[in-house]
Amino acid sequence: MITAMTTLRRAVPAFLFGRDWPLLVSLAFLTLLGVLAGLARLVLGLGPTTGLSDAYPWGLWIGFDFLLIALSGAGFTMAAVGHILHIHSLHEAVRPAILTGLMGYVSVLLLLVLDLGRPDRFYHFILFWNVHSPLFEISWCVLLYTTVLLIETSPYLCERLGWTRPVRWFFKLITPITVIGVTLSTLHQSTLGTLYLNMPHRLHPLWYTPLLPPLFYVSSILAGFAVGLLSYRAAVRVAGRREKPEVVAGLAKGMAIVGAFYLALRVGEVVVAGKWPLLRPDQAMARLWWAEVGLGVIVPLLLWLWPRWRRWPLTTWLAPLLVIFGVGANRFNATWFAQTPPQGGTYWPHPLEWFSTLGILAAAALAWYVGIRLLVIFDSKTAHVS
Amino acid sequence: MSAPFSCHRRRFLQWVGGALVWLGLERLATDRRVAAATRGPESDYAWAVLVDLTRCTGCNRCALACKTANRLPNPEQVPTGLDSGAYSFVAEYKVAGDSADAASVFVKRQCMHCLHPACASACTVGALRKTAEGPVVYDAAKCIGCRYCQYACPFGVPTYDWQNPLGLIHKCELCRERLAENEKPACVDACPTGALQFGRRRDLLRQARARIRSNPDRYVAHIYGEHEAGGTSVLYLSSVPFADLGFPALPDAAVPEVAEAVMKQTPTVAFTVATLATALHFVMKRRTAANHH
Numbered sequence: 001m002i003t004a005m006t007t008l009r010r011a012v013p014a015f016l017f018g019r020d021w022p023l024l025v026s027l028a029f030l031t032l033l034g035v036l037a038g039l040a041r042l043v044l045g046l047g048p049t050t051g052l053s054d055a056y057p058w059g060l061w062i063g064f065d066f067l068l069i070a071l072s073g074a075g076f077t078m079a080a081v082g083h084i085l086h087i088h089s090l091h092e093a094v095r096p097a098i099l100t101g102l103m104g105y106v107s108v109l110l111l112l113v114l115d116l117g118r119p120d121r122f123y124h125f126i127l128f129w130n131v132h133s134p135l136f137e138i139s140w141c142v143l144l145y146t147t148v149l150l151i152e153t154s155p156y157l158c159e160r161l162g163w164t165r166p167v168r169w170f171f172k173l174i175t176p177i178t179v180i181g182v183t184l185s186t187l188h189q190s191t192l193g194t195l196y197l198n199m200p201h202r203l204h205p206l207w208y209t210p211l212l213p214p215l216f217y218v219s220s221i222l223a224g225f226a227v228g229l230l231s232y233r234a235a236v237r238v239a240g241r242r243e244k245p246e247v248v249a250g251l252a253k254g255m256a257i258v259g260a261f262y263l264a265l266r267v268g269e270v271v272v273a274g275k276w277p278l279l280r281p282d283q284a285m286a287r288l289w290w291a292e293v294g295l296g297v298i299v300p301l302l303l304w305l306w307p308r309w310r311r312w313p314l315t316t317w318l319a320p321l322l323v324i325f326g327v328g329a330n331r332f333n334a335t336w337f338a339q340t341p342p343q344g345g346t347y348w349p350h351p352l353e354w355f356s357t358l359g360i361l362a363a364a365a366l367a368w369y370v371g372i373r374l375l376v377i378f379d380s381k382t383a384h385v386s
Numbered sequence: 387m388s389a390p391f392s393c394h395r396r397r398f399l400q401w402v403g404g405a406l407v408w409l410g411l412e413r414l415a416t417d418r419r420v421a422a423a424t425r426g427p428e429s430d431y432a433w434a435v436l437v438d439l440t441r442c443t444g445c446n447r448c449a450l451a452c453k454t455a456n457r458l459p460n461p462e463q464v465p466t467g468l469d470s471g472a473y474s475f476v477a478e479y480k481v482a483g484d485s486a487d488a489a490s491v492f493v494k495r496q497c498m499h500c501l502h503p504a505c506a507s508a509c510t511v512g513a514l515r516k517t518a519e520g521p522v523v524y525d526a527a528k529c530i531g532c533r534y535c536q537y538a539c540p541f542g543v544p545t546y547d548w549q550n551p552l553g554l555i556h557k558c559e560l561c562r563e564r565l566a567e568n569e570k571p572a573c574v575d576a577c578p579t580g581a582l583q584f585g586r587r588r589d590l591l592r593q594a595r596a597r598i599r600s601n602p603d604r605y606v607a608h609i610y611g612e613h614e615a616g617g618t619s620v621l622y623l624s625s626v627p628f629a630d631l632g633f634p635a636l637p638d639a640a641v642p643e644v645a646e647a648v649m650k651q652t653p654t655v656a657f658t659v660a661t662l663a664t665a666l667h668f669v670m671k672r673r674t675a676a677n678h679h
Contacts (some may be wrong), residue, residue, distance in 0.1 A: 047548030048572050054469065054545045057533035084667045086674045117531015117546065117553045128528045130512035132646050175667055183660045187652060197645035198508050198602060201540040201634060213648055342634055343467075364496040 027362040035358005055345030066331035075101020075182040076185035077224025083178040094236035097228040102149040103364040134195040141188030157373035175341040190217040204338040223327040225255035226320035296326010432520035434619040436586035441581035444492035448573035455572035470547035473558040497558040499619035507642030508538035521560035616640025
């Protein structure tokens with residue numbers, strides 16, 4: 001018994017028994033619940049294990065797919081900040097953000113396995129093409145961009161293992177890799193908006209607009225800065241390092257610039273299209289819009305613009321969290337709350353949908369934590385060369 | 387020896403040449419037929435069904451024949467909605483007539499077989515497809531069960547088999563197998579009152595207009611499906627406004643037009659973003675290098 005425990009402790013990195021163990025054990029427990037819920041769905045089918053129906057064929061999982069892809073915009077946003085805009089002062093925040101992006105996309109792939117009616121045919125989009133279909137383009141981009149993220153994160157491991165040759169090769173190719181990643185992200189982040197252009201009969205006009213593709217794209221960059229900021233702040237704490245105030249300030253500034261642009265697009269579209277009477281707060285949909293745009297865009301912008309509020313220590317946590325809430329609310333409104341099925345009906349997720357989603361998120365958080373502790377995230381000897 | 391051989395050869399070449407020209411023309415004609423069936427005013431070539439609601443008595447024989455033809459479970463049970471076990475059903479609407487008591491109007495529902503279907507445009511793997519003959523058909527072997535078609539359809543037609551762990555999409559295919567054997571769709575064949583009629587879309591539209599013209603008191607002056615969502619291959623005539631019978635008020639534009647216009651820009655967007663990002667990289671790299679010195 002004692003030898004078994006010793007072997008286990010040797011096999012598992014020491015930090016898992018460190019100060020964060022209550023968090024890690026809870027995440028592992030949620031992961032286990034998620035695995036069981038996921039297995040139940042795969043064995044029993046969607047009917048008994050979800051709240052989905054012909055009126056609401058998509059639910060919680062698709063909502064989280066859209067949310068996670070938008071948040072994982074941190075990957076291409078921060079890669080562009082580091083390797084295309086070459087903003088050296090923000091370099092420390094690039095690797096944590098790209099690792100978060102990878103975790104987000106892997107979570108999306110796992111959620112899709114649960115959501116597809118025929119998970120055994122997940123590869124069919126490679127064999128059977130329909131170039132008109134937004135989902136066809138999204139499938140290809142997600143596949144290719146997840147590959148790009150794996151390539152982008154590979155030096156974090158190679159540097160730890162001391163494999164210098166592949167790392168040198170990687171840095172020779174870093175510009176084309178980053179450009180490909182940004183291009184693929186631009187395509188599918190905007191196409192996630194195009195996807196809703198096929199549902200004018202279901203989606204409320206406050207969300208349905210031909211501007212959906214640019215709105216989804218810009219909001220993914222906005223979420224990208226917010227998640228980049230939070231990833232950096234969480235990573236320095238997990239790694240036991242000191243946070244650099246100029247990194248936090250720089251990312252908050254990026255968030256504010258993109259946020260102001262997004263707000264102008266969002267409000268401008270409603271005004272130009274003459275839809276502003278729909279914003280009167282006596283309608284449920286209008287209140288949904290105000291909660292999303294007000295709390296998720298306007299409040300964080302005000303927090304940043306007002307110097308007194310900006311200096312408030314809570315702001316640097318609150319503002320990015322509100323932005324994440326806003327972008328997430330936008331994706332959930334588009335896919336769920338602002339939709340009216342032609343045949344009527346409602347949707348509420350089954351507990352197993354919640355458990356499987358939480359399980360995948362917990363597994364991603366756990367993997368991210370282990371990654372930050374084990375991989376080369378902050379002290380790269382080669383990254384500055386690029 | 388050589389003369390008959392060359393004669394044979396000439397005839398052989400003539401034959402091959404003729405066959406090639408014929409094949410080319412046939413190919414062209416097929417392409418034009420496909421194009422004609424899917425959009426434009428010539429789409430009237432394709433097969434269609436005219437549903438005259440004033441002639442329907444709600445006997446449900448169409449819905450039961452549909453179940454049998456598609457080999458669906460419980461073929462004796464009258465369906466009350468569209469699901470993976472019923473591709474067609476008859477809905478009953480109580481409408482106040484000229485007399486004080488309410489009269490029933492029966493509405494047969496099934497896939498509308500749009501001329502430019504949103505389900506086919508949305509389908510990730512191209513499992514749904516509009517054929518030149520008229521039906522919107524479904525290839526179950528390709529389907530991944532993503533259920534995007536259910537969102538794209540403005541009529542709420544495609545259904546999913548929720549109880550099956552490896553479920554698929556289900557919908558009316560206008561009895562494509564029967565059409566291939568020169569038979570009418572099962573529902574039309576089963577209709578005893580002539581409420582369902584099968585024919586070329588152009589001919590059915592002409593008939594529908596004639597009926598409205600000769601009986602203006604019996605019909606509302608509207609053929610549902612002539613223009614809705616870009617036009618459909620199932621057309622309806624009614625004595626009651628269609629809005630009272632659960633028919634969605636849809637614009638004349640086909641649903642997927644906007645998304646398809648955006649999707650067409652994909653290569654342009656990719657090229658532009660890749661070029662701009664590369665240019666920005668060189669500019670910013672030089673600027674930061676200059677700042678360091």
